[in-house]
């Protein structure tokens with residue numbers, strides 16, 4: 558299924574409201590991961606990027622990309638949505654970096670173009686992983702790393718559609734989550750733990766770590782209601798995969 562046109566339409570439509578609501582929190586300080594804005598300094602997922610060639614898949618308004626560019630990485634921010642890229646261009650700091658319109662499942666870069674490909678709820682949440690992961694592996698050089706944060710299957714399986722909140726009850730099957738309808742044909746993607754391992758290993762990547770970001774008690778979720786509010790302190794809401802190309 559080709560979700561590119563519908564996902565592009567959706568993000569063009571919601572970009573302005575999304576940035577208005579979320580940028581103050583996700584752009585507040587550099588290197589914040591996920592729905593709970595957990596600092597990378599606590600998780601140690603990305604490491605030093607000085608002098609590295611870095612691609613962000615689905616950079617949105619570039620909160621991550623501009624931070625890494627300021628640290629001395631040679632960053633490219635890729636996103637499907639021109640509205641999101643316009644927001645990134647507007648927010649660009651003194652460390653300039655190129656913005657490219659494109660899809661994670663069809664990367665417009667040659668093999669061995671990057672030392673680090675990463676995203677935080679970006680291209681690997683919004684493109685079919687069985688297409689996007691091999692593309693990321695292709696554009697990495699040897700020893701290059703693919704690091705990405707996505708929602709956990711726990712989070713999706715406990716999401717109560719009618720109540721619009723994450724609960725302590727299983728609401729849908731774990732097996733076969735696969736695609737999540739986001740309205741008007743837009744689609745996000747969700748794999749089981751086993752399927753992530755298959756897709757990553759199938760693309761020739763080595764899995765170095767699976768970090769389960771755990772917010773402190775009382776940390777609000779910036780995106781979803783959860784019941785109880787400290788849901789993600791008790792169960793893993795996100796999966797932060799750390800891999801490399803041998």
Ligand SMILES: C[S@@+](CC[C@H](N)C(=O)[O-])C[C@H]1O[C@@H](n2cnc3c(N)ncnc32)[C@H](O)[C@@H]1O
Nearest residue numbers: 568615617637638641660661678679680683684
């Ligand atoms: C939730 S945002 C993630 C960006 C940023 N980390 C943030 O938290 O705002 C998802 C981004 O993925 C982009 N996107 C959607 N489908 C995509 C695709 N197939 N390839 C690349 N980017 C895509 C959207 O335009 C959007 O900017």
